[in-house]
Amino acid sequence: MLAAKLRDLILSGEIEPGKSLPTERELVGDSGLSRSSVREALRVLEVEGLITTRPGRSGGSTVQLPGRGSVARSMQLFVRSHSIRVEALLETRVGVEPFLASLAALNATDREVEEMAAIHKRFEESIDNVVAYKRINLDWHLAVARASRNEVLIALMEAVSQPIFDAADYQEVTTPEIRKAAIRAHAGILKAIEARDAKGAAARMEKHVSAYADVMRSKLMLDTGAS
Amino acid sequence: MLAAKLRDLILSGEIEPGKSLPTERELVGDSGLSRSSVREALRVLEVEGLITTRPGRSGGSTVQLPGRGSVARSMQLFVRSHSIRVEALLETRVGVEPFLASLAALNATDREVEEMAAIHKRFEESIDNVVAYKRINLDWHLAVARASRNEVLIALMEAVSQPIFDAADYQEVTTPEIRKAAIRAHAGILKAIEARDAKGAAARMEKHVSAYADVMRSKLMLDTGAS
């Protein structure tokens, strides 16, 4: 199909990101297909995140690279449609985040360390604003993931985190004590990363995420037990 | 848009998997849109893995759940288009597979243990058939992943493994000695899983995958160094 042909063109790098595909009417001429077919092909590529298309005079289909958001959306669809056990998501974090922390300790640039520290500062200040706390917490974990410089795992974390934070009735899971503990944990992890102490960062992260998962699990048990 | 509306219908469970959507012409009537627009909406859902559509009399669009293959495809696009460093993929395996092994030790059913053992048996027999060896090796790792019962990580492994095995010029990376070592490693991991020894399984898997990654890395260094 045409979509496959165009996809190959894009993936093989023959059309660089930022450059435009021919217009729909030109593609009709080139391919011998009808307008509808061409449009369906373009729609496929659009869903795959390979192009964006704008209407208007200098519109058209612009080639782009499927960002991590593309993978994340796909993963979210997967999670939602399978009503994946929140268990599995928590488990995933427990499995992956310590590793990310150790990678971050090894690979983080100064710039990234600064960013994590800045987020952490805001985190400390948000201790009695639950909504902000929730968002900043997510930001921090994603910042650590980004500092790992492993694109695949970054994408995974982005895909997995959102559903967790959505699913969690966070306001009820988060007591002030828990928040204080989280801040301490983050501080410790950050210090280990700054010291380039991979093992330490992993160990602290493992403890932190496990604790979070345990709290979450007990909350879930109560919920399902009560229903 | 119509796609969003139908997607919500599916995700909210109002249309069960296996059931059929209205025919395209019915959707035209219901929505007031044109056939082309309806078709584009369906094409979007198809790419997202939410429906499959067959032509013919009792054809139509059948609702299904986006399988792990859907996530894997998205991940593969991501990997290909970003020319992600094989490094990152190897790193991902090193980070995730030990954890999967420990989960497998905890969660695998007898049925799954049997399956892994069966694959391992074929693995041992394939020692001088490189092509078979390659495929069976992949099978075994995926079987371990499946035994972890963590859908998210299973999907990740399926997404990541294929590109690794594609990228690797496996025949050159695999010497008979390496193959023998892999068989021994698999045997050890399998034994740990059977004994429900999570820590042991993780440690052995970590060693195995790290060794593989090292071999691969040195091969890559040579390649890039020589080019």
Place this chain on the structure above:
DNA sequence: CCTCGCGATTGGTCTTATCATTCGTAATTT
């Protein structure tokens, strides 16, 4: 009772036309 084939149903494609959006350009105004 089985087999073959016709026709109906459904997705797949094509054609043509029209609408909506954007931008370049030229006419108009200041």
Place this chain on the structure above:
DNA sequence: AAATTACGAATGATAAGACCAATCGCGAGG
């Protein structure tokens, strides 16, 4: 001369109708 405005062209978005291709149900014929 410069700025503003209005028109038109290019381009994607949508629509309507027709026909093709594949598939299956069902009836005619063996």
